[in-house]
Amino acid sequence: MEYMKQYEILVKKAKDDYNTAKLVFNNIENSNIDIALFHLQQAVEKSLKALLVFNKIEFPKTHKLDILIDILTENNVKLEISKELIVLNEYAVEARYDYIGEIFDDFTTIAIKVQELIENIEKMVGII
Numbered sequence: 001m002e003y004m005k006q007y008e009i010l011v012k013k014a015k016d017d018y019n020t021a022k023l024v025f026n027n028i029e030n031s032n033i034d035i036a037l038f039h040l041q042q043a044v045e046k047s048l049k050a051l052l053v054f055n056k057i058e059f060p061k062t063h064k065l066d067i068l069i070d071i072l073t074e075n076n077v078k079l080e081i082s083k084e085l086i087v088l089n090e091y092a093v094e095a096r097y098d099y100i101g102e103i104f105d106d107f108t109t110i111a112i113k114v115q116e117l118i119e120n121i122e123k124m125v126g127i128i
Contacts, residue, residue: 007125010050014118017043018111025107034091036107040114041065041088047121051077054125063092080120082113 004012021039028035041063048068052059057075059068066086072079088110122128 007050007054008127010046010053011118011122011125011127014043014046014050014121017046018114018118021114022111025111033107037088037091037110040111041091043114044085044088044117045092047118048072051079051121051124063089065089065092079124081117084110085113085117 017039021036021043024039025033025036044065045063048065051072052068055075055077057071059071062068065088069081
């Protein structure tokens, strides 16, 4: 039996969250978009953590994307990431326990940026 490395598990889970976000978005009313955005945030968070684990960089327990990006930058890990993804921070915890109530105008654009990030990180860790 071949065991997956922790960073491989995190990338797989990121892809699962991304696919869940698309599924939810395509099958719900706009009033429940918080659920889809939560899964996009999780996809980004897990992708960033995969890259941190791959590079053997310690990081605190956090859901804040900007903190994870800062840690990567401080450790000279070059990563192209759209600053637009930081908007997903508010969907990490708040969306699970509260109704944010905003209508997110461009789910498709942000989802494409998440997909590109995952694919980029897959390349960086040697999965594809």
